[in-house]
Structures are given as structure tokens and as C-alpha cells.
Amino acid sequence: xxxxxxxxxxxxxxxxxxxxxxxxxxxxxxxxxxxxxxxxxxxxxxxxxxxxxxxxxxxxxxxxxxxxxxxxxxxxxxxxxxxxxxxxxxxxxxxxxxxxxxxxxxxxxxxxxxxxxxxxxxxxxxxxxxxxxxxxxxxxxxxxxxxxxxxxxxxxxxxxxxxxxxxxxxxxxxxxxxxxxxxxxxxxxxxxxxxxxxxxxxxxxxxxxxxxx
Amino acid sequence: xxxxxxxxxxxxxxxxxxxxxxxxxxxxxxxxxxxxxxxxxxxxxxxxxxxxxxxxxxxxxxxxxxxxxxxxxxxxxxxxxxxxxxxxxxxxxxxxxxxxxxxxxxxxxxxxxxxxxxxxxxxxxxxxxxxxxxxxxxxxxxxxxxxxxxxxxxxxxxxxxxxxxxxxxxxxxxxxxxxxxxxxxxxxxxxxxxxx
Numbered sequence: 001x002x003x004x005x006x007x008x009x010x011x012x013x014x015x016x017x018x019x020x021x022x023x024x025x026x027x028x029x030x031x032x033x034x035x036x037x038x039x040x041x042x043x044x045x046x047x048x049x050x051x052x053x054x055x056x057x058x059x060x061x062x063x064x065x066x067x068x069x070x071x072x073x074x075x076x077x078x079x080x081x082x083x084x085x086x087x088x089x090x091x092x093x094x095x096x097x098x099x100x101x102x103x104x105x106x107x108x109x110x111x112x113x114x115x116x117x118x119x120x121x122x123x124x125x126x127x128x129x130x131x132x133x134x135x136x137x138x139x140x141x142x143x144x145x146x147x148x149x150x151x152x153x154x155x156x157x158x159x160x161x162x163x164x165x166x167x168x169x170x171x172x173x174x175x176x177x178x179x180x181x182x183x184x185x186x187x188x189x190x191x192x193x194x195x196x197x198x199x200x201x202x203x204x205x206x207x208x209x210x211x212x213x
Numbered sequence: 214x215x216x217x218x219x220x221x222x223x224x225x226x227x228x229x230x231x232x233x234x235x236x237x238x239x240x241x242x243x244x245x246x247x248x249x250x251x252x253x254x255x256x257x258x259x260x261x262x263x264x265x266x267x268x269x270x271x272x273x274x275x276x277x278x279x280x281x282x283x284x285x286x287x288x289x290x291x292x293x294x295x296x297x298x299x300x301x302x303x304x305x306x307x308x309x310x311x312x313x314x315x316x317x318x319x320x321x322x323x324x325x326x327x328x329x330x331x332x333x334x335x336x337x338x339x340x341x342x343x344x345x346x347x348x349x350x351x352x353x354x355x356x357x358x359x360x361x362x363x364x365x366x367x368x369x370x371x372x373x374x375x376x377x378x379x380x381x382x383x384x385x386x387x388x389x390x391x392x393x394x395x396x397x398x399x400x401x402x403x404x405x406x407x408x409x
Contacts, residue, residue, distance in 0.1 A: 001338035002315035002366065010340070010351050011331040013398050018252050018327045023224035025249035028327070030230050030240070032248055032294075037239040046317055061318070061333045063223040069230060079233055087229035088221045101237075115297045116370040144368045146315050148342065161298060163370050180369050196346050198362035203369035 002148035003191070019062075027062035027069075034069035038076040039107055039172065042116070047142040047170035048072040077105040107172035116164040118177035124206070126181055130156045131212040134183075134204065142170035145208045149200075152189050153212055158182035160203055167207075178205040257326030258397035260291045261374055264324055265400065266392035268301075269379045279303055282374065286324060295372055296323035302365060303376045304402065309360050310375050311349065311402030313341045314367040321372035325400055332401065342366060352403045375400050380408035 019025035035045045048068035049057075056067050073079040080102045089096045112118055126132055133153045137145050144166050160180040168176040183204050187195040221229070234240035264286055268275040278285035282299040286292070299321050302310040314320065315338050320328040331337050341348045345362050349355075356362065365373050377399040383391060386409070398404035 001335055002342045004335070004339040007334070007336040007339050010336045010348055011334055013329075013331065013352055013404065016329055018257070019249070021224070023227045025253070026227040026231060026245065027223065028252065029245040029248040030227060030234070033234065033240045033244065034230075037234065049317060058335060060223055061330070063226070066223060066226045066230060070226075073230075073234075078237070078239070079230075083233060084226065084229050085221070087233055088225045091225050091228055091232075092222075117297055144316060146366070146368065148315070149366075160369065160371055180371075182371075184363075191343055196344050196362075198345050198364060200342055200364045200366065202366040203371050205369070 002146045024060075024062040027065045031065040031069050034073055037078055038072045039109065040111075041109065041169060041172065043142065043164070043166040043170035044075070044172065045069075045072055046166070048075070050142065074102075076107065077102045109169065109172045109174060112164070112175050112177065118162045118164060118175070120162045120177055120179060122179075124159050124179040124181070126156050126159070126179075126206070126209065126211060128156055128158060132156055132181070132183060132209040133212050135208050135210070137208065139167065141167065143167045143208075145204060146202070148190060149183075149185065149202055149204070152185055154183040154185040154189065156181045157184045157201060163205070165205060165207070167205075178207060180205050181209065183209070252322075252327050256293070256322060258324075258395075258400060259392070260289075260326075261321075261324035261397070261400045262392040262395035263289055263388075264291070264301075264374070265376055265395045266388045268376055269391055270388050275303075275376070278376070291323040293323045295319070296321055298371045299324065299374060300371050301374050301376050302363075302402075304378050304405075306378060307359070307361060308363060309356055309402065310363050310365055310373075311341060311345060312365050312367060312373045312375060313338060315339070315342055316366075316368060319367040319372060321374050324374050325397055329397065349403060352398070354404055375402040377402075377406045380406050382408045 048071040052064050052067040082099045086096050086098045134150050136151050162177045162179050165176040165178045168174050180203055182201050184199050184201045187198045268278050278301050282301040318328050318333045342364055345364050394406055399406045
């Protein structure tokens with residue numbers, strides 16, 4: 001979303017309950033439990049969120065969660081979209097037949113332990129103060145290198161703990177842990193000479209970066 | 214694209230998914246209810262406010278908090294999902310931090326609970342990394358030109374919480390009185406903490 005235009009003013013800061021309606025709480029809980037049921041892979045859930053069709057993506061936040069849960073469960077062969085559609089129709093009073101559940105094919109990915117923090121034997125390639133340039137990455141899968149910081153030069157300001165690499169983990173291709181760095185950019189490097197003056201910090205994985213000498 | 218004919222009301226979709234998963238034994242009602250209750254009642258910005266008030270009144274705690282946010286926050290009993298690695302950003306009269314997740318809606322659940330609507334909206338996620346001063350002004354926060362802005366995009370598993378500036382005139386207040394002043398918005402960095 002970073003830098004996209006046309007979304008208008010921000011919503012005012014008001015007090016609001018965590019869930020505006022009961023179904024939102026249910027969607028939240030179903031999201032967490034679907035992640036658990038489909039391989040305990042948070043990256044796969046984020047990847048599913050990104051694959052929700054744009055019209056639905058930009059609608060209700062927790063409806064997006066429901067769509068993503070359904071996608072992730074379908075990917076694992078736990079439930080099919082047709083089953084959900086049929087059940088929804090039945091709940092709404094239509095006497096449609098319910099299809100058979102799909103053949104489960106839950107992906108299996110070896111886990112290096114709970115959570116996403118990992119320890120690597122190899123030393124980090126970059127150090128605080130290094131100038132780095134971000135890759136020109138165009139993936140059709142999942143990545144944590146947002147479009148607005150691609151092909152930009154910044155400075156490493158912290159070496160974070162290594163983490164599971166979302167780009168491979170999201171599709172169950174392996175944890176493939178990577179070093180992670182806080183990288184700071186000048187706003188004019190991101191948005192041109194007339195940009196508001198500020199600095200932007202973002203955490204980036206080692207494969208996204210190359211050293212500028 | 215989804216057409217009108219495909220549209221399922223979200224409340225119905227939630228019920229359909231829940232009933233199918235419960236039948237398969239993959240989900241049970243009690244666990245669902247427990248998740249909902251936890252984030253409605255026990256986990257929210259009141260937790261982060263206690264962390265901030267402790268840091269304001271105990272300089273050694275503040276040092277630990279800035280050095281290792283996760284561990285210092287766990288000292289007060291706050292940990293759990295989306296809190297694996299928490300980094301605390303100290304705002305000063307010279308530097309103002311503001312946090313976003315442009316890719317999704319990452320947010321430090323153990324200290325702030327679930328994110329508010331504005332944090333998840335496309336308008337905030339798209340604009341705060343491009344024109345933060347304009348966005349903060351829309352929220353009602355006018356920062357002087359002498360204040361440097363640092364926007365922090367949560368793109369890894371690191372979660373960020375802002376330690377706001379302690380307002381003037383609060384020297385006599387107790388830790389719990391201070392905690393009552395601290396808002397969710399100040400801990401994301403879209404507001405300052407107002408004096409009582």
C-alpha cells in the first residue's frame with residue numbers, strides 16, 4: 001500500500017471496541033484457528049490475505065480475514081470454496097446440496113522451532129552504517145520488500161535477529177532463515193526532491209540487499 | 214472478480230466456516246470464545262500504558278525497555294502472539310516516531326491489543342510513508358518544522374511501540390495516574406500525550 005494514491009483522508013481517531021460486530025470477533029478467532037489447522041504458517045496466511053480479490057480486499061477488514069482463511073484452508077485441502085458457498089446458502093435458507101470435502105493435502109514444512117526468530121551460524125553480511133541498495137524484485141508470490149522501497153539506497157541502522165524468510169515460508173518452500181536489518185531511507189530517495197522531509201525505517205531481509213561501495 | 218451473485222454476507226460466511234470447521238473437529242466453540250474474550254478484555258492499550266508509565270517513573274526500567282523491549286515488557290507480564298520481538302522507539306521533543314504496516318496490519322498485540330480501523334485503512338497505510346506531516350496534521354497533530362519525523366514500517370516480525378514524551382506538569386502524578394493519561398494513538402505515534 002505504501003505510496004499508493006487515491007484513498008483519501010484518514011479516519012478520525014476515535015475510541016472503538018476491538019470488534020464492532022459479533023461476526024468480526026468470530027472472523028478473528030477463525031483466522032487464528034485456521035492458521036493452526038493449515039500448518040501453523042503465519043506467512044501463508046499473509047500470502048492468502050494478499051490473494052483476496054481486490055474488491056473484497058478493500059472491503060471490511062475482518063471479511064478479508066474470512067476470505068484469507070477460506071483460501072488457506074482450500075490450499076491445504078481442508079475445505080473447498082464450494083463447501084463454504086453451499087453451507088452459507090443453507091444457512092440463508094436455500095436447500096442446496098453440500099459437496100463432499102476435498103482430499104486433504106496439507107503441506108508439510110520442517111520447523112526450526114516455535115515462532116519466527118532464528119539463530120544463524122553465518123555472520124551477517126552487513127553492519128550498522130553500511131550503505132545498501134534494495135533489489136529490483138518482482139515476485140508473483142509473497143515478499144516483505146514493499147514496492148515503494150525497491151531500487152533505493154539507504155543505510156543500515158540496526159542488525160535484527162535472524163528470522164524465518166517469509167518469501168519461501170509463505171508457500172511452504174522452507175523456513176530458509178535470513179539475517180534482517182533495519183534500513184533507513186531519506187524521504188527524497190523514495191519520493192523525489194519535492195518530498196516532505198523525513199526519514200523512513202523498514203526491516204529488510206539480507207537477500208533483498210546489496211552493499212553500495 | 215467477485216460478482217454480486219457470489220456475495221456472501223460476512224456474518225454468514227463466518228458462520229459457514231465456523232460450522233464446517235467445528236464439524237471436522239478442527240475448531241471448538243470454547244477456544245473461539247476464549248480468543249475473542251482475551252482481545253476484548255485482557256489485551257489492549259492499557260497494557261502498553263503501564264509500560265510507558267513505568268518507563269516515565271523508573272529511568273533504569275526505561276533503559277532496559279529501550280535496550281530490549283521484549284524482555285522489559287515481559288517483566289510486566291505482557292507477552293504472546295505478535296510480541297515475539299518488540300522494539301520501543303523513544304519520542305523526544307526533537308524526534309517523533311510514527312509506526313505503520315504498509316503490507317498488512319502488523320501491530321504489537323501484547324501491549325496495544327488489536328489495531329484500530331484507521332491503522333488498517335488503505336489511506337493511512339498508503340500515505341503515512343509518503344506525506345507523514347500532512348497525515349499527522351489530519352489527525353490533529355501539528356509538529357513544528359524543527360521536529361524530525363521518522364516513519365517506521367513494520368515489515369518483519371519486529372513489532373514497534375512508541376514511548377511518548379511525558380507531558381509537562383505531571384511531576385506529582387503516581388504511576389497509575391500517569392498510565393491513565395497514555396493513549397493508544399500516542400503509542401503508535403499519531404498523537405502526543407496531553408497534560409491532565
